Amino acid sequence: MTIKVTFPDGAAREFPRGTTGTTVVEGISKSPAKKTVAMRWNGVLSDLSDPLEADGKIEFVTRDSGSKDVLELIRHDTAHVLAEAVQELWPDTQVTIGPVIENGFYYDFKRDTPFSEEDFPAIEKKMAEIIDRGAAFTKEIWTRDRAKAFFNARGEAFKVELVDAIPADQSLKMYKQGQWIDLCRGPHMRSVKDIGNAFKLTKVAGAYWRGDSNNPVLSRIYGTAFATVEELDAYLHMVEEAEKRDHRKIGQEMDLFHFQPEAQGSVFWHPKGYVLFNQMEAYIRRRLNSSGYVEVKTPQLMSSKFWEASGHWGKYRENMFVVPDEVPGTEEEGPVLSGKGDLMALKPMNCPAHIQIFNRGIKSYRDLPLRMAEFGCCHRNEAHGALHGLMRVRQMTQDDAHIFCREDQIQSRDRAFRASALFGL
Secondary structure (H helix, E strand, O other), X not given: OEEEEEOOOOOEEEEEOOEEHHHHHHHHOHHHHHHEEEEEEOOEEEOOOXXXXXXXXXXXXXXXXXXXXXXXXXXXXXXXXXXXXXXXXXXXXXXXXXXXXXXXXXXXXXXXXXOOHHHHHHXXXXXXXXXXXXXEEEEEEEOHHHHHHHHHHOOOHHHHHHHHHOOOOOOEEEEEEOOEEEEOOOOOOOEHHHHOOOEEEEEEEEEEXXXXXXXXXXXXXXXXXXXXXHHHHHHHHHHHHHHHOOHHHXXXXXXXXXXXXXXXXXXXXOHHHHHHHHHHHHHHHHHHHHOOOEEOOOOOEEEXXXXXXXXXXXXXXXXXXXXXXXXXXXXXXXXXXXXXXOEEEEOOOOHHHHHHHHHOOOOOHHHOOEEEXXXXXXXXXXXXXXXXXXXXXXXXXXXXXXXXXXXXXXXXXXXXXXXXXXXXX
């Protein structure tokens, strides 16, 4: 039985069912076949070796195309080579996940001794050796029992957990490169040789397994890769120049603010920096006043019942700092909860508190609209790995202003509402 394969120019040819993308491109010309590393089959990025089982449209991904597809493939494959290199150098290391991210990739490892940047030269050297071997990427579909038995035998507990997490209706793909094998959704290029030599390990950090602070801490190695050495050099130069202008570095050099590990994600504002902070707040306050807002101040710590009523407790609790509401007990029992299961939370936003102010007293429809603003001190339990200077913090001053209005005022106040959203600090 044959299938019809349609090419980007609209031309179509028939091939036997099960023909691979490799066979199709080699049948066109030897020259493009040498450069083609993957394909899009009916719009889905796929292994070139995948069999084509039905009519469809094919697009070839070439190594020198400079496309987003090829860059993602290069970085994905480099992550696999990184993991193989680490396990060759330190066989007792467990591998977990290694996704492509913006500007590069990372791979998380479980190792008794965390990695440091001093390990990078040895790892990069081993990665270059693996690439030179030129092993092909080959895909196999395994049963869950086989995969779990394989990883259990190797002491790869994290991989076993990943196998269990794959939905039953999805196939379980195992990719080999030489003797090394990994659980992966794919796709990959033809071989590790397609990666080239334009790669660089950039930094190392700690990360919780699956982003949960209750799980083990892993050692995360970041890297980047490009199609050419020239592109890599340009990127590294850009990063170097950006680091010179890093606001965290400038903030310390100009004695404006600093951060320290004992207060993760919170800013220590120095006198000079706090002058700028106050000037920004004064500017925003002038804008609020001119737009008819009234300013309020509400507690940072409130009962969980307010967050339950607002819906934040059900959807956002893991990102809130929660503490028990304790009162002094006897000498024997120590502090006890003020009521059955009473909990308090540092506010991540001002919404429920503003509603409490609105609910006090009787309001007439003539009192509306009421525009309420606050320079509220808010806290959010951001993951350690997500924190980034002033850009991603755990403590912030936020004006998430609220407008209380009649239904017939919604459209007329919409513009003012959108403007208020700009006034976060």
